């Protein structure tokens with residue numbers, strides 16, 4: 001099994017998404033996974049739920065993911081905007097993160113479990129020390 005296949009399965013990615021490449025830097029204690037979607041892939045309109053929307057353009061995004069052992073892990077992807085006949089041009093929702101979040105759903109779920117067990121202040125301090133990526137960490141309940 002190739003490392004990319006392993007990461008794809010571990011992330012639970014389904015078509016059209018796939019892991020295109022990975023970069024592992026042991027000195028920096030960092031793993032970067034680059035996700036992409038297959039050419040011609042279709043998406044659901046985030047506004048009306050209409051399917052079959054093709055990519056109109058893309059924007060690069062990065063999310064902090066759970067550590068890979070003791071290495072920080074980040075997901076990168078070019079996220080498509082689709083042109084829906086009813087709603088116009090909209091940014092699609094990716095299956096691994098909430099729209100507008102700089103963290104993956106799995107990362108946020110662990111943070112919520114920590115907050116429940118240790119309290120908000122202790123968790124906030126722990127996260128603030130460990131994670132320096134831009135993005136909003138929202139401790140509201142997640143739709144999972």
Ligand SMILES: [Zn+2]
Nearest residue numbers: 045048084087
């Ligand atoms: Zn729509």
